[in-house]
Amino acid sequence: MGSMGHGGMGGMRADRPARGTGRGVAAEMTAARPKPKLRKVMPEVWKLVKPRIGLLSASFAIMIVNRASGLILPASARYLIDDVMKAGNMGLLPKIVGAVALATLTQAATSYALTQLLSKAGQRLITELRMQVQAHIGRLPVAFYDENRTGTLVARIMTDVEGVRNLIGTGVIDFFGGVLTAIFAFCYLIHLSVQMTLVTFVILVVFALILQRAFKVIRPIFRERARINAEVTGRLTESLGGVRVVKGYHAEQVEADVFAKGAERLLRNVISSLTAQSLMALASTAVLGVVGALIMYLGAHQHAAGHLTEGEYVTYVMFLAFMIAPIAQLVSIGTQLTEALAGLDRTTDILNEPMEDSDPERSTMFPKIVGHVDFDNVSFEYEPGKPVLHNIEFHSAPGTVTALVGSSGSGKSTIISLICGFHTATSGSVMIDGIDLAFANLGSFRSQLGVVLQETFLFDGTIRENILFSRPHSTEEEFLTAAHIARVDEFAERFPDGYETIVGERGVKLSGGQRQRLSIARAILADPRILILDEATSSLDSESEAMIQNGLSYLMEGRTTFVIAHRLSTIRNADQILVVEKGRIVERGTHAELYALNGRYSELYNRQHGLEANLFLAPGEGDKIEEVAKI
Numbered sequence: 343m344g345s346m347g348h349g350g351m352g353g354m355r356a357d358r359p360a361r362g363t364g365r366g367v368a369a370e371m372t373a374a375r376p377k378p379k380l381r382k383v384m385p386e387v388w389k390l391v392k393p394r395i396g397l398l399s400a401s402f403a404i405m406i407v408n409r410a411s412g413l414i415l416p417a418s419a420r421y422l423i424d425d426v427m428k429a430g431n432m433g434l435l436p437k438i439v440g441a442v443a444l445a446t447l448t449q450a451a452t453s454y455a456l457t458q459l460l461s462k463a464g465q466r467l468i469t470e471l472r473m474q475v476q477a478h479i480g481r482l483p484v485a486f487y488d489e490n491r492t493g494t495l496v497a498r499i500m501t502d503v504e505g506v507r508n509l510i511g512t513g514v515i516d517f518f519g520g521v522l523t524a525i526f527a528f529c530y531l532i533h534l535s536v537q538m539t540l541v542t543f544v545i546l547v548v549f550a551l552i553l554q555r556a557f558k559v560i561r562p563i564f565r566e567r568a569r570i571n572a573e574v575t576g577r578l579t580e581s582l583g584g585v586r587v588v589k590g591y592h593a594e595q596v597e598a599d600v601f602a603k604g605a606e607r608l609l610r611n612v613i614s615s616l617t618a619q620s621l622m623a624l625a626s627t628a629v630l631g632v633v634g635a636l637i638m639y640l641g642a643h644q645h646a647a648g649h650l651t652e653g654e655y656v657t658y659v660m661f662l663a664f665m666i667a668p669i670a671q672l673v674s675i676g677t678q679l680t681e682a683l684a685g686l687d688r689t690t691d692i693l694n695e696p697m698e699d700s701d702p703e704r705s706t707m708f709p710k711i712v713g714h715v716d717f718d719n720v721s722f723e724y725e726p727g728k729p730v731l732h733n734i735e736f737h738s739a740p741g742t743v744t745a746l747v748g749s750s751g752s753g754k755s756t757i758i759s760l761i762c763g764f765h766t767a768t769s770g771s772v773m774i775d776g777i778d779l780a781f782a783n784l785g786s787f788r789s790q791l792g793v794v795l796q797e798t799f800l801f802d803g804t805i806r807e808n809i810l811f812s813r814p815h816s817t818e819e820e821f822l823t824a825a826h827i828a829r830v831d832e833f834a835e836r837f838p839d840g841y842e843t844i845v846g847e848r849g850v851k852l853s854g855g856q857r858q859r860l861s862i863a864r865a866i867l868a869d870p871r872i873l874i875l876d877e878a879t880s881s882l883d884s885e886s887e888a889m890i891q892n893g894l895s896y897l898m899e900g901r902t903t904f905v906i907a908h909r910l911s912t913i914r915n916a917d918q919i920l921v922v923e924k925g926r927i928v929e930r931g932t933h934a935e936l937y938a939l940n941g942r943y944s945e946l947y948n949r950q951h952g953l954e955a956n957l958f959l960a961p962g963e964g965d966k967i968e969e970v971a972k973i
């Protein structure tokens with residue numbers, strides 16, 4: 343139905359693939375990815391680490407103190423048992439107790455310092471990166487949005503970035519800390535008993551190899567889980583957002599079935615990983631049991647042979663735990679780090695997507711626009727080989743109204759997209775005041791462009807915020823004037839909170855006419871030089887209609903306006919009407935000229951005239967109304 347109403351301009355045809363930037367990333371982003379290539383990610387990691395090198399070095403030093411002080415307690419057990427308890431050297435006791443107490447306090451203090459330093463730095467990093475990724479995504483071309491689902495992009499900004507914390511935060515320090523403790527402990531174990539250590543070591547190495555294999559199985563399951571999750575969440579968001587359509591078609595059951603399938607896929611995924619995880623837990627317990635039993639056996643023999651004192655045995659067992667724990671931890675930290683690298687890899691891909699204005703060719707800045715718009719033999723294709731517009735030629739003079747009419751899918755929205763610079767002509771050029779839009783800085787152009795769509799895009803915020811959105815720094819007077827001209831004041835001032843009334847999901851629901859008045863106020867405030875209007879295909883009652891017309895007439899005054907027109911009044915008053923069919927302009931002129939031609943335009947016009955008082959609908963849409971009328 344509506345030409346550009348589906349989810350605002352950015353979301354125009356989000357369901358269809360588009361030409362241009364973003365294609366490669368889109369395909370890759372949804373697929374489960376292989377391990378990130380270290381060579382590619384490392385420079386990115388370095389970029390994150392470099393500004394924090396001081397902090398990381400300090401944390402590293404603190405971590406060494408922390409781990410070393412953790413070893414004092416098990417090391418002193420040997421002296422407590424052998425020298426104090428057995429040999430009765432009570433003079434040593436205060437020293438041991440003092441050393442243990444001091445070491446434990448040091449350990450506590452350094453742990454606290456580490457968390458304070460690193461966790462906070464990690465969180466700060468996430469915030470910075472999130473802001474960076476969001477700002478970047480916001481500046482990517484519309485074609486990128488055509489190719490990527492909103493849910494996936496949200497995941498890129500919120501979830502992927504979260505994982506990166508592990509690279510800077512405690513993850514990496516824990517990793518090195520674990521390695522260090524294990525090496526420390528291993529040396530001490532060798533020092534106590536070479537035989538026992540070698541036996542345990544062989545068992546542990548074999549176990550680690552098995553674990554590594556198990557992780558190879560589990561990791562893809564985890565990756566797949568993230569993918570399923572994004573898909574299910576994406577669909578869920580869409581079906582909740584489109585609840586009116588779902589209910590209108592009584593499709594609740596269809597949606598429930600789609601969701602059930604997704605939820606079950608998720609369940610199967612979780613169950614398969616749970617099986618693997620519990621098998622791993624079983625194996626670890628079994629291995630620990632075997633190692634424990636072996637150590638007892640060997641320890642008793644060595645004690646009997648006079649190679650090992652009781653104290654040394656106890657210390658040995660404690661140190662063994664100190665070696666095994668970090669190894670087990672390493673495995674999980676390793677997974678976290680891999681995930682973090684994969685996340686960073688995806689984040690980097692997005693940050694490498696060229697922004698709309700980053701092309702060095704887009705250097706021409708627009709001065710104040712006068713309002714000449716020319717299509718110079720413009721052809722356009724979204725997908726290579728499938729042309730949508732053919733040799734479009736027209737000129738719109740400053741301050742005039744150009745109405746686009748034609749049947750559904752004929753290319754009206756595409757022409758508008760080209761005027762907005764959302765897409766670039768495949769051949770020919772779109773000129774604004776003689777500047778080719780393909781070489782222009784889009785920021786300088788769009789700051790002078792205004793759009794009023796039939797599906798008004800309202801944020802979850804106050805009426806004031808929604809109007810000021812186009813020019814946040816306007817004065818109160820400018821704001822009130824715009825609200826008055828668009829006749830927003832008439833309804834806004836009736837709410838107890840006036841312009842501070844929250845509209846949208848959390849607040850007051852506005853009628854279709856009120857929403858349109860709000861978006862007209864927004865456009866008036868923006869004071870654009872070029873204006874795009876997408877007229878509603880549904881008729882409003884005559885009172886709302888009149889109010890909107892007043893605001894629109896003011897808004898169109900003196901600006902070059904393009905209307906995807908549905909109101910007969912707009913079409914009759916337009917300076918030029920372009921009749922678009924199958925991507926070509928088949929007729930052009932004023933209403934009187936075109937009507938006299940007795941061609942396509944008059945056919946469309948006559949067909950609708952008797953049907954609806956002031957609506958000019960595409961043939962398909964008109965048919966629907968006729969059918970309804972018959973019922």
Ligand SMILES: Nc1ncnc2c1ncn2[C@@H]1O[C@H](COP(=O)(O)OP(=O)(O)OP(=O)(O)O)[C@@H](O)[C@H]1O
Binds near residue numbers: 346354725750755
């Ligand atoms: N992002 C896209 N990717 C691929 N093809 C597209 C895309 N957007 C539109 N098209 C195709 O381009 C053609 C013109 O579409 P366009 O939206 O410009 O028509 P329209 O005249 O505005 O139609 P309507 O009045 O129904 O909104 C259609 O055949 C459509 O399928």
